[in-house]
Amino acid sequence: MRHGDEQVIRRLDSRIVYRNRWMTVREDRIERPDGSPGIYGVVEKPDFALVIPAENGGFHLVEEYRYPVGRRTWSFPQGTFPDGADGDPELLARTELAEETGLRAGRLEHLGHLHCSHGTSGQGFNVFLATDLVAGEHAREHEEQDMRQRWFSRGEFWELVAAGRITDDSTLAAYALLMRHEGTAR
Incomplete structure (x- = not known):
């Protein structure tokens, strides 16, 4: 430290x-x-990429069963390179977005790098804003076989937070970076 x-x-x-x-x-x-x-x-744990797929005033989120908390939750798409490998964060972001949602980003903008659980881990994550999205087929990993994807408006995003359906700290921290980027954070 x-x-x-x-x-x-x-x-x-x-x-x-x-x-x-x-x-x-x-x-x-x-x-x-x-x-x-x-x-x-x-x-x-290796650093990961988190992607905010934004279009039409809202976001595409993924939902899956999270074993450590014992329930399904929604979050922005995110992940690491296989087997702890290291590489280009933008490539990782594009890969995770396509694998988990089937979406391809025409534009990908880096919003920042943050640490999660910095009291117990050095793991960090790069946050990317993905726009100009094109739909395609997802290619989820075996561990993601129960994953679902859906678009939510910004209002619905906050309703999911209030209902305890979004509890992922990285998703909420990424949203804060987006608000700063847009000039809406005070």
Whole structure:
């Protein structure tokens, strides 16, 4: 952890406690600024791309069953390269949009980079606004076999938030970047 350029917490050693093809969990033995020891659990996951497919005053969202929370929720399309690979964020955004929705973006604009769960993970995500959309066939991964897609107006988006049907922090943070981009955030 850094405060400006000054290291605030020093890692003394680290060990991997779990690993699969999607993530690694490590436990670090640390020293705090006052010299006291501690441990820190860190989830390592690759950065992902999140796409806001916008047209006709609204957005295309995807819905799927989210095992960790035990229910279906709506979100903007998002994902990582397979098996932790790294690559061009714009290519990833175009790929995820097409795979999950079948849509192709004539224009893709980068709105920013954010971190999610920065208290437990260094994972971040690039947010893209996709416009000039062209419909096509989706090519969802096996894990996305229950995914649905639908267009929602902006009013319906906020109704989904109020009803607890959009609970994804990355989707809401991306919407905040969109509002800033449009000049509607105060």
